[in-house]
Amino acid sequence: MANLAAPKFSLNVGGASSSEANSENFEALTARNYEAAGEVMNPIDYVELFEDEAKQITEELTNGLTQLSMLSIVGMPGIGKTTLANSIYQSPLVPLHFHVHARCCVTQLYQKRRLLLEILQQVNARTEPRHGLTDDELAEELYRSLKGKKYVIFFDDLWDTRLWNDMSTSFPDDNMGSRIMFTSRFHNIVSQIERKSITYPLNPLSEVTSWKLLEVKLFQKECCPQELLGVGMQMAINCKGLPLAVDLVVCLLRNKERRQDCWEQIANSLNTHLLADQQGRCWGILELSYNHLPNHLKPCFLYFRAFSExxxxxxxxxxWLWIAEGFVQPQNDEKGSLEDVAKKYLSDLIARSLIMKTKRGSLGGVKASRIHDLLRDFVLAKAKEECFMEEINGYEHLISPSCVHTMSKPYRLFVHSRWMDGAAITKPSAVRVRSLVVSRFAASCLKSNSFALQNFKLLRVLQLSDIKTDCWTSIFCLFHLRFLSLETYSYMIPPEISNLQSLETFLLRLKRYGEIELPETIWDLVKLRHFKIWGSSTLPKYNLEKFFKFDNLQTLATPAFCCGEDTEKILRGLPSLRKLSCILLDSWDNSLKCNRFPNLDFLTRLESLKLEYSGEVQQRCEFNFPSNLKKLTLSRFFLPWSEISTIGRLPNLEVLKLLCGAFEGKLWDMTEGEFLELKFLMLQNLNIAQWNASEGDHLPCLETLVLANCNQLEEIPSCLGDVLTLEKIELQHCRRSVEISARTIKEKQEEMGNEQFVITLK
Structure with a gap:
């Protein structure tokens, strides 16, 4: 069969919506787009979307591999999965490369018989009806129709693995190079199918591409008038990369005169129009996604109502919020902590394309997430509909007095305005509130008689911004609090904090320079699991016998410890620590006998450690790390490079960040056999000049190397070119010679077949 170049994905200006188009519209669109095989699209007439993905998928379809394989296109609703897949499926390459081909839409309401009939009609058309055949007979006929042929089957909108489990025996693998392609909003479906498969995730369009799409759809072959460019681009940006949202704006603009004032009128009300239109066009898709969620994930998804756009x-x-609310409940056969179960919940929501990963950790894990605006609008409406969470804002009281007074179920309240007159909360109503979030714009409402904190007797979650000292008394009456997040100007936490005996998570942010004084009674919070402070603080003295009951703490971040025996005693009272971040100070007696690095090998559950030293450099330093440590960050210890072997021998270390003078000296001679599991290495603000690695096996599992502000470093060891796992080198403010050595490593990687290796310069 002919081996043609991959087609460019193109969207016709006047064609179907970029959302899931129906087959009739798309066939008409395709007929116009591909009048002849190999035709090149005019860039003035068409906007090319997802060109790279289209090329990769097309190459995978036609690459000559004989084994039956699966290709999945995944992404959130409305991103353009079906449009992309249809464009590839309808290209001239498909009939040129495959004997038979078929496509069908699966939908949430899975119907095996309907799918069998649809596929058979396309791969083996016949005049006699098949409706009298059983499902097994239809499946057998499909198998015979495909046997010995090279085929491609496209399933649109796959919701789970039932289809493959039921129909896989109908798809023979005769080593003919057949392919099965499907779209889905769920990333984890492929991993559940025991078959060679490749996944192509679709991300939102860039702002530039969104504008090009809007311009071409609206003006076709013409250009946008100069006076409309600014407001037009802003509307495209507001679409947040969803082709479906771009379609909406185009529809609105088509009915308006092409004048600046008319466009600005639409731009000003765009969010309202988006919400209104979603009710009619997107709501069905989102409603299906929500209804398909397991019950334990629904409140986790709706909780994004508590966060700003x-x-x-x-x-x-x-x-931690999910846990405090009681949403996280392990099943009988589930092992691990509540935090481990919550991670599974998060992964599930991401796999369903309902929330997006916005920040990745060193090893590619999720550090931060957000919800797309269109999905957030759905969450706003659904949370209100189900009385899950209410809002008071400055322009419209989404929570009315009548609603509050008649509320019979526990609910959550988000206060975004200082104006409380229209929504005073009575004491009986306040008792039903389980979660209260008061933004910085509404901090003054805490002084209102209609909003007394002490009335929220059963509160589990409290998040307050800009609180004053006179609020402490009210907070300490909330005995059921499990999660407390405070932004404060106060330098002192009152000893009555010990009243909160149910507290599990305590997040404290100091909003001005200085040190927070913690009371000794902080050690009475024996249920505390996570304690983080943004700002300087020193842990108080304590009663050691009492302190040993403090064994639930998993996260302790940014307090200061003085070097010495007392530090070790404190840490021995925290046997469950999994993540520790702190500053080490000079010992109280400044004794030269004092090791400025505490003994930590008894923290057998510790996985992540971040330490900064603040003090004189004359004291000795001996490392005693727990063997299970996976992530280590060191700053300002100014250690000789000879000390690094202790770190290199850690058997489970995967991430190492050496920052701001962690080590000092011009020469680092690596020793073979160290850092055997290290995947991520960062060297930042170090005075190293030579980094040597003799012949041998060095950093055999390294995936990412980051060099930042190491402006004396001459080059990267050439042996990294032999590391089979290496994926990326990131350089920030390094010498030209370092960049040259990185490019030499890249050439070596490419010679070994690693075409995915990248160098980023910042």
């Missing part, structure tokens, strides 16, 4: 949410805090 486009807000990046740290996933650790998000999961």
């Amino acid at each position: 486009d807000e990046e949410v740290p996933v650790s805090e998000l999961m």
